[in-house]
Amino acid sequence: MLPHATISDISPDVRVLILSRLDEVARTERVRIVLAVESGSRAWGFASPDSDYDVRFLYVRQLEDYAALTVPRDVIERPIEGELDLNGWDLRKALTLGLRWNPALVEWLTSPIVYREEGWEAVALRRLFAVPQNRAALIRHYFGLAYRQFGRHIDGRAEVNLKKYFYVVRPAAALLWLETRGEETPPMSLPALLDGVALPADVAAAIVDLRARKARAVEAGKGPRIAALDAFCTARMEWARMHLPKIAPAPDVALVRGAEAVFHASVFGLPAPA
DSSP: OOOOOOGGGSOHHHHHHHHHHHHHHHHHHTEEEEEEEEOSHHHHTOOOTTOOEEEEEEEEEOHHHHTSSSOOOSEEEOOOBTTEEEEEEEHHHHHHHHHTTOHHHHHHHTOSOEEEEOSSHHHHHIIIIISSOOHHHHHHHHHHHHHHHHHHHTTTOSEEEGGGHHHHHHHHHHHHHHHHHTTOOOOSSHHHHHHTSOOOHHHHHHHHHHHHHHHTSSOOOEEEOOHHHHHHHHHHHHHHHHTOOSSOOOOOHHHHHHHHHHHHHHHTTOOOOO
């Protein structure tokens, strides 16, 4: 069993730095940050000692900004400083993407590492989008991730950077989750994914070995391809290819109304809608 990521995995000094950067963003951009989480390999459960801190946040602007003739961008991005990668989405952008069944938003909402959560908005977004997600959209998303990462780092090579297997194994495990657990939304962390599916013994052993090597070294190193992981990932992608949706599903009318109610209440400073 792999260890699960928690906020305690982030050192107190790093947490203080991240919170100070979030305060700086809120002050200079005149926004209210309602949620800030880790959304990279540290949250996925397979970080290296030198992995970046991928901090992602959702924010709400002041009412006059939404009514301005020149509407501000719906993203806030900061240059990478050292190991800190910080950027976020406007609440309206997050809600719009949620209505399109955007799995990245779901991963932010369900991250096991939460740096800041203020107000009621994150809870409302989880109620709207986190469970259950649209299965067809999730299959399309995780197939695309697995396919791109396998082609970029594994396919056609005799020797590979072994840590890159994690970027294929995680979406492949999510596809196995969708194959075997129906409408349940896959968790974002690799340990939670693997706890919820039945893996062949050789695949499970290979993953545990790679996780241990990556956790104690900057690089897991290069080596020959791992046949068990290749077969596992290829089989999951083939299953997904046969179940890819033809068109993106339309959002439910009630879901659209719920998202609009959340946006209006947040921007106007009203209590959380029912």
